[in-house]
Amino acid sequence: MRNNSTDTKKKGSTQTKTSVTAEKKKNAVASSGITVSAELLIFSIDEDKLQLLMIEREEKPYAGLLALPSVEVGIKENLDDAALRGITEVTGLDDVYYEQLYTFGDKNRDPKKRNISVSYMALVPIEKLAFRPGERVAGVWLVDVDDLLEGDDELAYDHREMIEYARWYLADRTESTTIAFHLVDDMFTLPDLQRVYEIILGRSLYKANFRKKVAGLIEETEYLTTGDAHRPSRLYVLAEE
Amino acid sequence: MRNNSTDTKKKGSTQTKTSVTAEKKKNAVASSGITVSAELLIFSIDEDKLQLLMIEREEKPYAGLLALPSVEVGIKENLDDAALRGITEVTGLDDVYYEQLYTFGDKNRDPKKRNISVSYMALVPIEKLAFRPGERVAGVWLVDVDDLLEGDDELAYDHREMIEYARWYLADRTESTTIAFHLVDDMFTLPDLQRVYEIILGRSLYKANFRKKVAGLIEETEYLTTGDAHRPSRLYVLAEE
């Protein structure tokens, strides 16, 4: 599998916020070349729902609509670094799991300029995120993705298509890889992990079978949950290798 | 699954060969922006080997080395259309199965300019290809991919990495989709199809099990092979839907 490991370190996060506004005004009709951007799909799980981080646009085009956060790739910046810079900008985190998904390059995908956009998916445990579902923080929302996709509200650009693809991809990979582990904290209970799987896959799983499946991937710790009105649950960590 | 269907029609193939040479000379040091190209991995199967179409470079950088064919994406051209234009240019075919793979965007991947490259994979039955393994036609070679990857000959740009990814992807998808059907002719025998699977997966399969697996995907025709010194083999087509 091709994926960017968690330990990718931040590189471009010292720079100030890129001036998207100024950039837009310079090329009102058609710029001299193609611009490349990274569009970010930052997922988390909270309130038993798969949540996606989105921006409420303040300017045209698509003012007032929800859009994915994005960054323009710098002329001397690696594509992967640009994506991580964007993730860091919007979440404040720099050790996040992320991987490239798909590149969208229809000539009219941006009404104002010729832009090709590479979508990236990031997975963040809710414990590390400063945002909460339904709360607006500096124009940023955490939205229930499946709700969003079921509804027919217009989204900016081709972002609905991007989200649909990422949503499918996340479920598909969850079936065959350990990608979903990035949505729980470093130490987690099996009931919690199972809930994450169920939310992503959209169906309930048998407890006994789920445990058999992940048994070889995890290592138990000495810790147990406390305070719940039922039998405590053991905490596990992802096994090395 | 996201993939471009076979029936994508050609659009940009009337234009003349893009002047790659002239383009290169214009920006000897650093161009004003990022250029975007589509890099093409055109696979076929012949002589019981997975073959890849490659170009022998005549100019710097990497003169004399093997490289993937590529096209620069036009300012008013859809990304997918650019890829198909390139496939048509080099094969003469316009109804080819192809899909986007992965985007390579390291800032130094091209020593002469800032370029981001989107890799595309195309699968062509050898019957439709004008090339034969080991033969050079207008600077184009069909090379045994697994041989190439095992050896340590230098390839142009980051093309070794691109090929490694595509090689992995093809095998991975062959396990779970019908993608490999695009490497046989419209009408095919099951022994032939099985051979294609074995070459891609790199292991032998049990005849009876292979047949059970594809049984639901194919429709038998009335035709049989003739002339072989053994029992004739029935010809099948891919079932609709």
Added chain:
DNA sequence: CAACTTAGTATTATATTTATACTATCTGTC
């Protein structure tokens, strides 16, 4: 301490995958 609730395990039933052994039908040769 009984009722409730969720954690965790043991075991069976079913389906899928893996593997082997067989029969079928052509060509070429003596």
Added chain:
DNA sequence: GACAGATAGTATAAATATAATACTAAGTTG
């Protein structure tokens, strides 16, 4: 023209994985 050699194609058993159910365990709350 029968039989040897070759590959096509099928039937069936063995092993493994997946799906499903039923149970026991260990906390809190009233």
